[in-house]
Amino acid sequence: MATLNLSNATKSYGDVDVIKGIDLDIADGEFVVFVGPSGCGKSTLLRMIAGLEDITAGELKIDGERCNERAPKDRGIAMVFQSYALYPHKSVYENMAFGLRLAKRPKDEIDAKIREAAGILQMEHLLERRPSQLSGGQRQRVAIGRAIVRNPKVFLFDEPLSNLDAALRVSMRREIARLHGELDATMIYVTHDQVEAMTLADRIVVLDGGVVQQVGRPMELYNRPQNVFVAGFIGSPKMNFFQGEITGTQADSITVTTPATAAVAVPVTSNATPETGRAVTMGIRPEHLSVADDGTAPGFTGTIVLVERLGDESLLEIALSDGTEVIAKVAGGGSEAAGDTIRLTFDPAHLHLFDADGERIG
């Protein structure tokens, strides 16, 4: 277990900066998830921490000690790869023993550590098998076991569940959460799957274009995204956005008008002092839209293009008169059908407001 600090960490390939000066402090025992779209730099950042990529500029400290120049084996980390990366010619036991043998640990200690890790992961019966004789889930468990026996200060997971099918992914996700609880270790986990991020993380780091967009607890990111990118990335289906402008300002709210909606008073909590006439983006999550019973609540009217019935809920894709497409998540079992005209309403307290630069103002 250890703390980990990145200060102004930068990675460049020639003239191209892929990681642009990241500052991040990870506490002892914390489970931090790096999340972002493909190419955002999350795996590169993890590999920089592991020592598999050089850090072009900035500093990495693990447990307070600078690690930029240290080889991966000397950083006190263990890594679990997406492809498992098990040595195909070695048995499960030998896979787990390889690193310890290289570290010249005594035979008894190696054996004890392997059996302990195998016990934690319930795979004692697999120790003599080759990786080719294991299922995907079992292989991933061995890869985690190989990491555990190293007794690392920091566990690094690089999209460890991406190669598994949906059901196995759910069970392995729970297993990793259980493992974190048992080992109480510092863990950094990379994924593009926001469900994994939301369910596993103590804190989520949202990355885009090599820049940290927001760091926070899962519900903090969901309830108060700092910018349009985070608002659109966290949540499934993604948040609906409306382009509009400020048509009035009050002490605790801003009146926003969009082509789709009438003037709406949006509560403002930030210190921003928006001016009338400025362009803004208004966001509302699909689950915060409801099918209207009356016309008094703020909302809009559109035509249903597609209905996706998921059982307990349905997703409605709605086209508005100005061409905007909106997704609404409503209770399942309704009689909505494509082609119907529908009015949806929302509570202004659930609205998110972003300025022209995409930064949150309310």
Next chain:
Amino acid sequence: MTGSTRRAPFRANQAGLSHYALIFAIIAISIVAAFPLVWMVLSSFKTPAESMQVPPVWIPKTPSLEAYSEVSGVINAGRSFTNSAIIATTTTLGILITSLMAGYAFAKYRFRGRNLVFALLISTMFLPPIVTLIPLYRMVNSMGLNASLVGVIVPNLANAFGIFLMRQFIAGVPDDLIDAARVDGASELRIVFSVVAPAVVPAIAALALFAFVFHWNTYLWPLTILQGNTDDYPIVLSLGRLLSYNRGAMNTGLVMAGATLAVLPPLVLFVFLQRFFVDSIVSTGVKG
């Protein structure tokens, strides 16, 4: 459905015809290729009279091992075989080690000029060996290694084909596997021999076979560098002495017996490793 069931027998017949044509072609080519080998083995059991008979005798009437016992009387077969084994084995080991290391570097390291250096290396594969014979001789001679087995072996401890073959196979080894070994604390040498090598065993076996057979059979370079030091002659050079023995009436049976003995070790090796040999050709699209 009906259409497909009507067409199916037609396709089956076509496949059948081409299948038989292929088998016929394989048998015909195999006979042509195997003929000299079979003729060599059969001739080694003939008496001198049968060897010279016209029309030729195909199967010896009274098979004799006389020629085999005579071989040892003419050349020091044991010494020659030992020399061949030393040359072929040492060179093969050297090629395997250098090819693995260089192939790994070309496949997995990113460095400036990598592709240019690799292209230069590959281009040496297209040089006829005769072109490099004199410069190589002068180099080895200047090192004082002429007329010795070391001189035969040293210039062949690395070769472009081996590096090319290994690079192609090692490129297919997942980077994650190598990264996992680095995280585990393995040095680059350890990664090459403990992680990468076991992942490319078929290529190693194929290269071992290529190298062993080539250097067992190599003639021109040992002849040039050994400078008549017959004690260090490999079996292939010693066979020449069988040809010149009893020049008045050449004993074909004797030469064929010597050649049969000489071909046995690479043949046995090929039988054991032929699966890897075929795999490597299929995988790289390279003709050996």
